[in-house]
Amino acid sequence: MIEVKNIHKKFGKKIVLEDISLTIKDGEVLGLLGSNGSGKTTLLDIIIGQQKPTSGTVSIDGKKDGYKNVGIQFQEGSWPKGVTAKLLIQYFRRKQKALTEEYVIKLIELFEIKDFLELDLNQLSGGQKQRLNTLLAVINDPKYICLDEMITGLDLKMQLKLIEWIGELKKHQKTIIIISHNPEEVEVLCDSFVIIERGHIYYEASVAKAIKEFGSIRNMMIKYYKEELKSNVISKSK
Numbered sequence: 001m002i003e004v005k006n007i008h009k010k011f012g013k014k015i016v017l018e019d020i021s022l023t024i025k026d027g028e029v030l031g032l033l034g035s036n037g038s039g040k041t042t043l044l045d046i047i048i049g050q051q052k053p054t055s056g057t058v059s060i061d062g063k064k065d066g067y068k069n070v071g072i073q074f075q076e077g078s079w080p081k082g083v084t085a086k087l088l089i090q091y092f093r094r095k096q097k098a099l100t101e102e103y104v105i106k107l108i109e110l111f112e113i114k115d116f117l118e119l120d121l122n123q124l125s126g127g128q129k130q131r132l133n134t135l136l137a138v139i140n141d142p143k144y145i146c147l148d149e150m151i152t153g154l155d156l157k158m159q160l161k162l163i164e165w166i167g168e169l170k171k172h173q174k175t176i177i178i179i180s181h182n183p184e185e186v187e188v189l190c191d192s193f194v195i196i197e198r199g200h201i202y203y204e205a206s207v208a209k210a211i212k213e214f215g216s217i218r219n220m221m222i223k224y225y226k227e228e229l230k231s232n233v234i235s236k237s238k
């Protein structure tokens, strides 16, 4: 279980997160939605131990250093010349002796990495980098997985494959947090979702509840954003 309690985060004087509390149960897939700059990635970075909160706590499986069991997507960046997907996968395999050849081959097939295994990483397309980053997030078969806009930018065939794959992970009781800008993706993949706006939890519900109440998450978001545009104020709502 991931427990986020009363997280506040400031960058200098700028308040980015204010009093965020969340519980993500084992086997749950949680979607994080919200406007650009609302604080989703900062919250995820705090959960995975890459940022320290200004105050508040995160515990994973009851431990403060539980983030060591979380698989995270590598961020886009430029790599030193000569680094290939094959080299990275070999590096992870050496670190994790328990990884079987069969599991690694399965992932390479799933993410369709084979054709560019030996290419310099800086020569990969955006979608190819994204597929490799997602593979690296799960290569150690972690119990907790964080995915930042995993599907955006992928072709439809790959999207369908990854949706099916998340379904498999759910069957294996993996706990997954997915940042997304796509309400339909959250409906298909997630059990519950949270909308973060201006550093606050603006709405939090199960996907089933939102669909029952509003017909779809998109309808719900449009309703709330229209109200916001009218009043120009986002109030905290649960």
Ligand SMILES: Nc1ncnc2c1ncn2[C@@H]1O[C@H](COP(=O)(O)OP(=O)(O)OP(=O)(O)O)[C@@H](O)[C@H]1O
Binding pocket: 011, 016, 034, 035, 036, 037, 038, 039, 040, 041, 042, 043
């Ligand atoms: N290292 C940093 N220093 C200063 N401000 C930062 C830093 N990282 C993020 N911010 C600010 O914090 C706010 C939240 O950023 P964050 O990346 O968490 O948003 P987000 O919801 O993930 O946005 P997007 O949907 O655009 O990816 C933004 O205003 C951003 O400028």
